[in-house]
Amino acid sequence: MTLPAVTGSILGLQVGSRSPWFLAVLAVHVSAALVAVAAGAGAAISRKGSAPHRRWGRWYRGSLAPTVLSAAALATVRPAADWPLLVLGAVAVVAAVLGRPTGPRRPAVAGRTRHATAMAVSYSALLTAFYVDNGSHLPLWNRLPTLAFWLGPTLIATLLLARSARRDRDAPRWLRRSRALRPRDARGRRAGG
Secondary structure, eight states: OOOOOOOEEETTEEESOOOHHHHHHHHHHHHHHHHHHHHHHHHHHSOTTSHHHHHHHHHHHHHHHHHHHHHHHHTTTSHHHHHHHHHHHHHHHHHHHHTOOOSSSSOOHHHHHHHHHHHHHHHHHHHHHHHHHHGGGSTTGGGSOHHHHHHHHHHHHHHHHHHHHHHOTTSOHHHHTOGGGSOBOTTSOBTTO
8 A cells, every 4th residue: 555645744854655554554554663762771781691681682682673674664655755765664673683692691602793793783774864864853953964964873882892892801802902902001001002
């Protein structure tokens, strides 16, 4: 079923249609996406492996499916503009599935690295889709170039992931010894030679 591409405005924001069906799906999409963003942030800032981290992670993974499925339904209104967002949604879901921890509570280093990397990819894909679609309507964000919406979340996630890996005492030795990740002393020199 294809909805008419009649655009409207609700609370000053442009929407693809004023159809009740479209607005109901939009409400589900926005609600699920807000839960995903909050839960992803909660998992990212909570102590890794703790009960809150696992709970936030379950909420994050659980909210991704309705977010992406509702995005697919909304894309029927403007498919040309929304297909890249659907690709990002698919990347977020696949990465979250691949990053789901299995086995013991404290898995081997390879398992922790896989989990952290996959979840960082998933969360940055989710945020990229959000900013690409909504960034130009947000205060202050509307002053950034479009490229910042596409690259910003991935760049920030990469830096935070590298910092996290650097602090992990079980991380591979080559990563812990990387000069680029060593902290600087008061004179601006890299620690450790």
